[in-house]
Structures are given as C-alpha cells and as structure tokens.
Amino acid sequence: MKTLLLATALLALPAAAQAPPVPLFEKALADMPGKEMTLVEVVLPPGGASPAHRHNAHVLVYVLEGQIEMQVKGQPVQLLGVGQTFYERPSDIHTVGRNPSTMQRARFLAYFIKSKGAPRTVPVP
Numbered sequence: 001m002k003t004l005l006l007a008t009a010l011l012a013l014p015a016a017a018q019a020p021p022v023p024l025f026e027k028a029l030a031d032m033p034g035k036e037m038t039l040v041e042v043v044l045p046p047g048g049a050s051p052a053h054r055h056n057a058h059v060l061v062y063v064l065e066g067q068i069e070m071q072v073k074g075q076p077v078q079l080l081g082v083g084q085t086f087y088e089r090p091s092d093i094h095t096v097g098r099n100p101s102t103m104q105r106a107r108f109l110a111y112f113i114k115s116k117g118a119p120r121t122v123p124v125p
Contacts, residue, residue, distance in 0.1 A: 020121070024109075028116060036116045044068065044106040049098035052124040057114030059088040066106030071096035090114075093124050 021040040029035045041064075044050075061070065063080050071077040072092040079100070080086055088094060099106035112120055 021110075029113070032113075034116055035113060038112045038114065038120060040110050040112075040120070042108050042110055044097075044099035046099060046102050046104060048106070049096075050094070052093060052095050053121050054091075054093050054124055055088060055112065055114070055121055056090050056118060057088075057112045057120065058090060060111045061086040061088075062109045062111075064107045064109060066099060066101055066104045068106045068108060069096055069098050069100050070094070 021042050023038050023040050025037075025039040027037055029037060044066075061068075061080075063082050063084050065082060067079060067081050068086075069077050069079055070086045071094075072088055073095050077096055078086060114120065
C-alpha cells in the first residue's frame with residue numbers, strides 16, 4: 001500500500017519538480033572552441049509540462065514516444081508525434097512544452113549545442 005501511495009504521489013508531481021535529465025552524451029567541440037554538445041532523454045508523464053524557459057543554445061528535439069506540444073514565443077503551438085522534430089534558437093523563449101495525453105507518457109531526445117559548462121535550461125519568469 002505504501003508503494004502504491006508513493007508511486008501515485010510521484011506521478012502527480014509536475015514535470016518541473018522532477019530531477020533534470022542526466023546527459024546521455026557530452027562532448028567538447030574541438031573545431032568550435034568553448035562549445036560543447038549534449039544529448040538528453042526527456043520523459044514527460046501524462047499531462048506533464050515544463051514552465052517557460054530558454055536554453056541559450058541551439059536545441060534539436062526528436063520525439064521517440066507519444067506526442068508533445070511545443071511552442072516558442074511568437075510562434076504557433078506545434079503538436080509533434082513520433083519521428084518529428086522541433087528546433088529552438090539560442091534567443092528563443094520556450095513558452096509551451098507539454099504532454100497533452102492524460103494516459104500515455106511522452107519521450108524525446110534533446111540535442112544541445114551550447115557554451116561549455118553553461119546550464120542547459122534557464123527559467124524565464
């Protein structure tokens with residue numbers, strides 16, 4: 001019973017309260033001094049979302065499972081499914097990042113090219 005309650009409580013946490021994804025790959029770019037590439041897998045539970053943020057990086061998203069809604073400031077919301085991609089420029093403010101499903105998780109890869117040692121995500125008030 002305690003395990004069921006804990007699992008239910010963890011699923012109820014918003015995506016922003018979950019630990020940031022651990023990089024699957026990180027590498028300094030020798031031909032681009034001061035830059036690195038990072039690859040992370042992001043899993044959004046049903047109804048999960050991220051608050052407004054920016055990356056100060058070039059970001060390419062590739063959907064592996066489920067669907068995600070993505071939007072950067074000034075652009076329309078895009079609904080992406082398996083095999084589709086989304087790009088963010090370093091100057092973009094990511095206003096919508098959510099799993100619209102109430103039943104299935106969404107899973108995607110995010111590939112960053114950013115300044116070495118810089119945070120992958122920066123909150124935007």
